[in-house]
Amino acid sequence: MAEQRMDLADATGERIPTVVVDHVDIVYKVNGAGGGRGAATAALSRIVRRKEKVERAAGVRRVHAVKNVTFVAHRGEAIGLIGTNGSGKSTLLKAVAGLLPVERGQIFTDGQPSLLGVNAALMKDLTGERNVHLGGLAMGMSREQIRERYRSIVDFSGINEKGDFITLPMRTYSSGMSARLRFSIAAAKDHDVLLIDEALATGDKKFQKRSEARIRELRKHAGTVFLVSHNNKSIRDTCDRVLWLERGELRMDGPTEDVMREYEKFTGK
């Protein structure tokens, strides 16, 4: 599905970095966390009052989601991001993808990392077939590339295993089916840096096996893969390095087995 393998190190033997996260803090502003929003009078007073007061009045709360995180990811690595709920994993991933601003520090990337979320937007009123084209174009594939890979995308998703579903509108798909199609579309492109947020949790056993194989393939073609998951098994099966975030802080960074052992001790499994 992809071009030839690229080198993992440069001429001097230094490993080639693809993502450099340098002392990054991410702060969310949450609207309407306090009282106020919703009531018309409160909204009015918000407009009238000065800006600095407004933030407090509107109940804008600042959530420090990621604190002073630093790491370097290299070409060919598959990195798992683990941590209990709300530890900042998805936030960090979004910032790497350039979709969230950082408060302090900097994130450098090789090319444009693509976030493969389970929520990638396709149009439910269109057929799966048209969504494959639309999704491919949205990711920046050319029309020729999509034509070339169309068969393999459909086959990979397994949508047509139970009849000709690809020519039906996506609204008729089961949630598992559309998740599988979304993953197949997103995984069809060769990404330099691929960010996956819990995508493996969808679909049946058979499809999970196939997606793990696809992620391994993507890695072979020299990309870097980040995987956020609560499934310890899929982290173990796909990743060779794990970052453990807890309360927005990077608690541990190391080989999968070492980190997972500590993490499982921590979560009491």
Add this chain to the structure above:
Amino acid sequence: MSQVLDAPHAAGPAVPDHGDLPALAARHGLTVSGARPTLTGYVRQLWARRHFITAFSTAKLTAQYSQAKLGQLWQVLTPVLNAAVYFFIFGVLMGTSHGVPDFVPFLVTGVFVWTFTQSSLMTGTRAIASNVGLVRALHFPRASLPISYCLQQLQQLLFSMAALAVILLVFGVPVAWSWLLVVPALILQFVFNAGLAMVLARLGAHTPDLAQLMPFVLRTWMYASGVMFSLTQVAQRTDLPGWVFNVLQWNPAAVYIDLMRFALIDSFTASQLPDHVWLIAGGWALLAGLGGFVFFWKAEETYGRG
């Protein structure tokens, strides 16, 4: 969770030390994630995504009526019904037609051309806000969205124009060479719409309340642009000061509507157009198109964030 969370970093240097990271990034040609491209780079990106822009607009257009029983027939039915309603109110009930020759073609042309601008601006305002999922998931030049929505409205207008051609023939308007002027007029109007849609898309992305306000702004604008009546006739009947008439006549919506009437209807003559009308039409397109594009690009990195 079974353990105290505020324990300090568990095992000493669990997180390895790093050297000068910005230098490392620079050495390997890494760039800051999510930074705004240069203006020329942005144009290049947009051009590279042209197939996405057209595919997205066609997809939206098709999806619009995919649940309806009559399906794509609504592409033509909707504008025709719209014209019928306005004809009933302004032609039959209120009798605005007094003194306007070929009133039905005059009215229908006005309604269709205005609807093109109106829907472009309405959908443009929500272009970013209603596609946050797409914006947060994928990287593409965001201007693709408002442009794509305007393109969808242009496609919609082409369906309306087919219906309009039939209406013109039924009401005895002769086919003429001047019908070809429709093409440059539509191109200019499209550029104008797209530019203004980009301005609104940026404003609407950060202030969603704008989408609530737009219908009122647009309705006022519609009544001021002579969609359902002749501005010239109104000026003659009332004591409208000359400058007010000029402002109304030079406003972009009126300019594009009257150009289309001039192109299609033989009884609508050049004397009803302001002087240098093509210059004005081109000027509005240039101003809105370029200005809107730069204005939208200036906030490129902020869309879908927060």
